[in-house]
Amino acid sequence: MFQRRKVCRFCADKNVTISYKDVKTLRLFITETGKMTPRRISGTCAKHQRPLALEIKRARQLAMLPYAPSHF
Secondary structure (H helix, E strand, O other): OOOOOOOOHHHHOOOOOOOOOOHHHHHHHEOOOOOEOOHHHHOOOHHHHHHHHHHHHHHHHOOOOOOOHHHO
8 A cells, every 4th residue: 555665875875975976876866857856756865865956956057967858
């Protein structure tokens, strides 16, 4: 009936860092349309969702991630 709660990958593995340079990891938290996935879907905790959102925005400003879906 209810799904099991997802575990935050950053809490589970302390060696994984959130960085705008790691585009491969950041792409896991972006939809096909280029939007950031919310916490309830990605399973990220609030503590790590805030810096994750900042790093995604930083990567977008540096043109490492797209704003528009056509450039994805």
